[in-house]
Amino acid sequence: MSSIKEQFTAYIHQLQNEICSALEAVDGSARFQEDKWERQEGGGGITRVIEDGAVFEKGGVNTSVVHGKLPEAMMQNLSVSNANFYACGLSLVLHPYSPMVPTVHANFRYFELYDEQGNIADAWFGGGADLTPYYLFEEDGQHFHRTFKNSCDKHGAHFYPDFKKHCDNYFVNKHRNNERRGLGGIFFDYCRATQDFDLTQWMKFTMDMGNSFLPAYLPIAEKRKHLEYTPQQKDWQLYRRGRYVEFNLIHDRGTLFGLKTNGRIESILMSLPPVVKWKYNFAPEQDSAEEKLLRILQQPIEWA
């Protein structure tokens, strides 16, 4: 019987293969390019990037499995000293060409911390997925949220409402009057074993979330990828991508943490969009489709 870390590590690699194959099929043109990298202090990763596709302008589906002595910045974060750790996860971001196809982000990860004897001192799962459309199709928001809700509900009734709220509260551009990055989804972190829910159950939960990504996102990409759009609608996407950059570089804990702990920069920053525009003080016209999106980003709603 293999350990949780062995099982979950095998899982993320299998999920990476599955997601990349499915996305290549949707794209129909570009293929993922793979970069394997090693971390000097222990472990490494497999970065897979797709660029200039028919559907996807840029995207990455990365796995990393890193271990060794806990980096200084992580010690401070976790209030421990001189521990060894093991962390593995899958992280993906997709930026489609068309402003009608939403950007999507997901990640699923497991972390172990060891005591001086090498026994597990602490362990938890984390992850999530969130959808960032540029034009609002309400049925897409409903489909994305419902898919994750259905998977969550199998494990516990409070998971979806808790993790949906956590997501709404996390992907916020505080410096932009608390505007949300997108329609949210789910976000869970520091999911440790409890009396009612052990680590194996959290692993199964996290795997179920990982397995829900393709059913949650692919039908939306398929449905919207052939829609026509204007240069003005493309520009709107480019301005909104600016907000994506702002969130990732100013607020995202994962990104900033990766930079502080000497992570592989190109793998971390694959999340940044291929082309972005910043225009001074841009505001959409009143009652336009663009303004309708902004209202939803200002005030998250129930989708599922």
Next chain:
Amino acid sequence: MSSIKEQFTAYIHQLQNEICSALEAVDGSARFQEDKWERQEGGGGITRVIEDGAVFEKGGVNTSVVHGKLPEAMMQNLSVSNANFYACGLSLVLHPYSPMVPTVHANFRYFELYDEQGNIADAWFGGGADLTPYYLFEEDGQHFHRTFKNSCDKHGAHFYPDFKKHCDNYFVNKHRNNERRGLGGIFFDYCRATQDFDLTQWMKFTMDMGNSFLPAYLPIAEKRKHLEYTPQQKDWQLYRRGRYVEFNLIHDRGTLFGLKTNGRIESILMSLPPVVKWKYNFAPEQDSAEEKLLRILQQPIEWA
């Protein structure tokens, strides 16, 4: 006889007018659009933005004069409690269309802190200017640095070497293997009165630096604005602009401070370029002009 804060406040507004007029003349097409804004807690600013010009794709030359109760984040920074403050400054960033014309940034500012009786408890000047080319013309780097060195030298022999070094050490993308943002320039901060150099002398120094901006930058813009360039060279500029965004959003104290202290977002983020590209793991060809620039950014040199 007017106070230092009155004199310097009048100065930045006169400098703003002077710089905007000169830049409009160089551009020959676009005009600055002005937004006056008020700060709820006291003071406000004049934001002037130029977009879609013949030379300048986007740029801002902003002044702000703010005062009142010290914001929470500033109290922590300065280790004081419940003080009133007064801050005024000019800040500019210019992003030219052509990759042959460098991006430039400058700011000049004055800060006063008061005790409970309303007397000045602390006061200092700060500022600087730095040049970010996409293609290296050594004579441009020399001209920019020499102009500021000549102005510095009138006030003290150690100013230029100290402030040049400070600039080299400040505009660094630590997460990009300590790559500099550009060729540097000068950067000075917390310049308080000493026995040898009183606050009026610092004001005159700072004004001299402000007055050096146009002579330092305009001849470079004039000389390079008609050069031809290829789409590949334009793309290189767009990738490098990505580094500019990364520095401003991840590392720049001024930007992050503005966001924390509820500054006017659109005025703070006018520094972001109009169009930016991120390409996964892009590296220029060996011994190309692009690689030559990277070598200089990796290892700052003496220009003056």
